[in-house]
Amino acid sequence: MDWAKGSDAARGARACSQxxxxxxxxxxxxxxxxxxxxxxxxxSEDALDAVDRALVQLDEGSxxxxxxxxxxxxxxxLEADPTLQQCARHDAAATDAPLTP
Ligand SMILES: [Zn+2]
Numbered sequence: 001m002d003w004a005k006g007s008d009a010a011r012g013a014r015a016c017s018q019x020x021x022x023x024x025x026x027x028x029x030x031x032x033x034x035x036x037x038x039x040x041x042x043x044s045e046d047a048l049d050a051v052d053r054a055l056v057q058l059d060e061g062s063x064x065x066x067x068x069x070x071x072x073x074x075x076x077x078l079e080a081d082p083t084l085q086q087c088a089r090h091d092a093a094a095t096d097a098p099l100t101p
Pocket of ligand 1: 066067068069070071086087088089090091
């Protein structure tokens, strides 16, 4: 039956003409699974929360001061991460990183 062959050919043509994956050709399907996307979502939400905290501190006039000791956070550190909440000493203590001299 010619109509069936034609139909199969049409289906094949449609399948071949479907666009390949994603806008970024380097990111094929399966690069990020559901957990990967959840992790991205969580980190994005954390970043937004940090920005919200910083904005509240700006309104309150406490922006740039350590939430633990109240001392000013170094300008260089704030420039690197404007959402910092703690001075180098307390931030290092919280993350168990070695203290900088
Ligand atoms: Zn501190």
